[in-house]
Amino acid sequence: MSPRLHLGVFFTGVGPQLVWTDPAFSTHTHIDTFVATAQTLERGLFDAFFLGEGLRVRENRGRVHDLDVAGRPDAITQLAALAAVTERIGLVATQNTTYNFPADLARRLASLDAVSGGRAGWNIVTTDNAWTGENFRRGGWLPHERRYERAGAFVETAKALWGGTAVDRHDDLISVTAPPTVPARPVLFQAGDSAGGRDLAARHADVVFSANTDYDKAVAYAADLRRRLAGYGRSADSLRILPGAAVVLGDTPAQAAEKAAWIQREQVTGPRALAFLEQYWGKDLSGYDPDGPLPDIEPAEGELDPSRGTIAIEHRTGKAERIAGWRALAAERKLSIRDLVVEVTPQHSTFVGTPGQIADEWTRYVRDRAVDGFNILPQLLPGTIEDIVDKLVPELQDRGVYRTAYEGTTLRDHLDLPA
């Protein structure tokens, strides 16, 4: 049997990849958009609809970040609503193990599994920052390595409770005395790319939501993960790998490239461009016009001042040289602040082309077993999903790598995981 591509959509509700500035894409936090998106995905025979989790709106220098004004509605609540208006698609909630509590979260996930008829998934994350913890009584209380230790103990506790075993466990990471909860077996996803994250996936996950999307990185990641799986006595086939993928389709390659460039420009709003530069300058730049020239003041001494979740910073040292280079580039090409940020920040669109081109590329990935599918990160809603379902899915079906009907009813069935 030829390998099969599995598809999910990772819908953040808000976030750096979504375009919201154009009125055509301004309803993406509305429940109607969630319902329409999930139903379209089901028409496209997708495995899963994912929601991200952000428990605190991001800020930059004390100001709420441009893309996070609306915050994110609670994922499990939204997915429970979607369970009522869909029949087959898997419903996956990202929920962190650092600030939640195992007995409570296990019960909420089990409830989602019950109301959806076995379609629930849990995307296990540890959350990569301490400032989220400022929202919680316990605060940002765990360093990276200990977060993964707690995650392991947390998942073991949840699994025991779902399986009908009472848990009485007390140590410095988890303290719980709980009778079994609603019986369930939600599909376990894991997202987090460090060694600790990969080990957690190898021990417990059914699916990894990977950040390794480029072909070479995907091949290396799959090999690494399979080695770790073997270390835990699991077969290579017991885990699905789905990296994130931003897709821009066009009728011609040129049209797709033009659309991708337009999306990137829309993603870099004026406040976002300023927030990006503020991390380098280490100073308040809010008085500068994003469509005007680069700041004429000198940056603060010292290295970078990363903000809370604006455009990611790839290099944490060498800021003086970088700023000098940007000034030279902006002067030479007469770039505004926003032009420059568009120019020097990475593209979010990882697959840009015609449906046929992308179907060929994905077929190669899946035949080489570099991935088991992709988690699509929509940039335009509505729009991206309809295009994928109507234009890309048929190309994948023609190549024999995508289902033509749902064969089962649960998320576990869709992912070809053991019952």
Ligand SMILES: Cc1cc2nc3c(=O)[nH]c(=O)nc-3n(C[C@H](O)[C@H](O)[C@H](O)COP(=O)(O)O)c2cc1C
């Ligand atoms: C593809 C991907 C998606 C993620 N989505 C979320 C999310 O929605 N919410 C969240 O709190 N963390 C998310 N994370 C981050 C996790 O919190 C993760 O634990 C964090 O990256 C730190 O772990 P690491 O050092 O192993 O990468 C995501 C990570 C990856 C790789």
